[in-house]
Amino acid sequence: xxPNCTNIEWHGRAKCTACEVRNFALFSGLSSQExxxxxxxxxxxxxxxHAVLYEEGASAFCVYxxxxxxxxxxxxxxxxxxxxxxxxRAGDVxxxxxLVDDRYHHxxxxxxxxxxxxIPREVVTQLDQTNPGIHQALQQRWQRSxxxxxxxxxxxxxxxxxxxxxxxxxxxDCTGEHPETIxxxxxxxxxxxxxxxTASRIVAEFKRRGLIHADKSNEFVCDQTxxxxxxxx
Amino acid sequence: xxPNCTNIEWHGRAKCTACEVRNFALFSGLSSQExxxxxxxxxxxxxxxHAVLYEEGASAFCVYxxxxxxxxxxxxxxxxxxxxxxxxRAGDVxxxxxLVDDRYHHxxxxxxxxxxxxIPREVVTQLDQTNPGIHQALQQRWQRSxxxxxxxxxxxxxxxxxxxxxxxxxxxDCTGEHPETIxxxxxxxxxxxxxxxTASRIVAEFKRRGLIHADKSNEFVCDQTxxxxxxxx
DNA sequence: CGTTATGTTGACCTCCTTCAAAGGCTGTGG
DNA sequence: CCACAGCCTTTGAAGGAGGTCAACATAACG
Numbered sequence: 001x002x003p004n005c006t007n008i009e010w011h012g013r014a015k016c017t018a019c020e021v022r023n024f025a026l027f028s029g030l031s032s033q034e035x036x037x038x039x040x041x042x043x044x045x046x047x048x049x050h051a052v053l054y055e056e057g058a059s060a061f062c063v064y065x066x067x068x069x070x071x072x073x074x075x076x077x078x079x080x081x082x083x084x085x086x087x088x089r090a091g092d093v094x095x096x097x098x099l100v101d102d103r104y105h106h107x108x109x110x111x112x113x114x115x116x117x118x119i120p121r122e123v124v125t126q127l128d129q130t131n132p133g134i135h136q137a138l139q140q141r142w143q144r145s146x147x148x149x150x151x152x153x154x155x156x157x158x159x160x161x162x163x164x165x166x167x168x169x170x171x172x173d174c175t176g177e178h179p180e181t182i183x184x185x186x187x188x189x190x191x192x193x194x195x196x197x198t199a200s201r202i203v204a205e206f207k208r209r210g211l212i213h214a215d216k217s218n219e220f221v222c223d224q225t226x227x228x229x230x231x232x233x
Numbered sequence: 234x235x236p237n238c239t240n241i242e243w244h245g246r247a248k249c250t251a252c253e254v255r256n257f258a259l260f261s262g263l264s265s266q267e268x269x270x271x272x273x274x275x276x277x278x279x280x281x282x283h284a285v286l287y288e289e290g291a292s293a294f295c296v297y298x299x300x301x302x303x304x305x306x307x308x309x310x311x312x313x314x315x316x317x318x319x320x321x322r323a324g325d326v327x328x329x330x331x332l333v334d335d336r337y338h339h340x341x342x343x344x345x346x347x348x349x350x351x352i353p354r355e356v357v358t359q360l361d362q363t364n365p366g367i368h369q370a371l372q373q374r375w376q377r378s379x380x381x382x383x384x385x386x387x388x389x390x391x392x393x394x395x396x397x398x399x400x401x402x403x404x405x406d407c408t409g410e411h412p413e414t415i416x417x418x419x420x421x422x423x424x425x426x427x428x429x430x431t432a433s434r435i436v437a438e439f440k441r442r443g444l445i446h447a448d449k450s451n452e453f454v455c456d457q458t459x460x461x462x463x464x465x466x
Numbered sequence: 467c468g469t470t471a472t473g474t475t476g477a478c479c480t481c482c483t484t485c486a487a488a489g490g491c492t493g494t495g496g
Numbered sequence: 497c498c499a500c501a502g503c504c505t506t507t508g509a510a511g512g513a514g515g516t517c518a519a520c521a522t523a524a525c526g
Contacts, residue, residue, distance in 0.1 A: 160480095160481070160482090161481080161482070162481095194482075194483090195482075195483060195484080197482090197483075197484080197485095198481090198482060198483075201482095
């Protein structure tokens with residue numbers, strides 16, 4: 001997790017003004033001028049796979065925008081296990097609770113190598129007050145969190161394990177054009193509220209039925225239509 | 234569901250300025266003057282038990298503040314069943330998605346007779362722009378929705394059914410001082426992602442073990458400490 | 467007082483967990 | 497380059513938890 005933007009050497013620094021995240025992320029409503037004046041305290045971090053971005057209960061000073069990669073938000077259970085409550089991808093905001101609470105509510109871990117923009121709380125709150133566009137964008141981000149959480153309840157925590165797994169794979173959206181890295185069986189279990197073994201069994205069975213094709217080491221493609229039949233049960 | 238505030242006859246109309254909701258709800262940052270100028274378009278509705286406040290997918294023009302009673306947010310499943318994704322009580326805001334979307338994302342139904350304040354979207358958005366206090370309050374409401382959704386994932390959709398039920402009863406917070414109306418077994422099933430029968434079995438078993446005492450018709454009190462032992466499994 | 471929802475209980479069977487072991491992949495050191 | 501360790505995945509067998517279907521009890525209601 002090494003800083004980038006604050007390092008003048010970093011070639012990506014200049015790209016921030018033309019950052020691809022601008023198009024869908026928090027700052028889409030800003031002019032280049034405004035963007036420049038804010039950019040200084042914002043830092044670009046690389047989060048290697050399995051690295052912890054922040055820990056549940058830790059002091060929260062920053063919000064993050066996910067530029068690439070995938071991040072999971074998990075909560076530790078009293079019995080030693082863990083439950084994943086959110087799965088974030090490029091364009092999602094991480095750690096919004098920073099704006100109203102001084103502690104993070106989850107532990108954020110990179111599922112794959114990820115790039116994030118670290119934004120101090122004050123930057124966001126200030127922009128929020130001065131710029132109506134940001135304000136609207138923030139509300140949308142918040143609602144998106146709610147919608148994603150609801151999806152975890154309705155789609156990933158309801159019904160038999162096989163249907164949940166099918167819905168998870170659909171959620172991951174791994175078509176031929178967009179092959180994705182398949183999560184570990186342990187993570188899939190924590191996502192669906194089932195054991196690692198059951199997750200393994202179901203994935204293995206899906207492979208046998210031809211619903212999943214594991215291309216390379218851990219890239220995979222899946223039959224969306226076939227899966228959606230199972231999802232409706 | 235009959236309007237109150239707009240009916241000049243209604244005696245509760247005057248109470249709005251001294252509304253007990255003011256203390257914890259959306260308008261806690263407002264002066265009496267400001268409050269008065271806005272109050273006109275706001276209406277107080279009574280929602281009888283089992284009545285539908287709004288339906289999933291319906292056009293969303295209003296946000297609601299829950300003054301009393303309890304409201305469930307549910308989603309219909311493709312197989313005919315249903316999943317409850319939120320349980321709201323006095324002070325909670327209902328239908329926040331109105332501010333960023335023109336459709337409601339859930340169906341809102343009163344578990345018990347409820348009183349709500351109906352607030353047109355424009356009132357909230359306008360206040361949000363002019364009054365920083367409202368702005369902060371709104372963000373907190375939004376985060377609260379996220380936290381409640383997360384609680385449904387972590388506490389009510391994780392682990393064996395008995396532990397989930399124990400956590401649900403703890404969440405309902407029915408001590409001796411605050412006896413609560415126990416939800417129907419069907420609703421408990423939809424809350425926990427289990428069948429009505431299993432919900433019934435567990436509740437009956439809890440009664441036998443003395444963890445729940447059903448006082449009156451459907452008021453009940455429960456042994457919080459006894460339940461929390463089961464919750465940790 | 468019959469009729470209809472809602473709660474309770476039983477029997478059976480499926481699904482999932484648990485415990486255990488074997489196979490595969492990766493990295494490391496000899 | 498091979499051997500070995502460590503981790504993850506896969507698979508098996510057994511037991512338990514929860515689903516399903518059905519009967520019955522109880523409460524609510526006209």
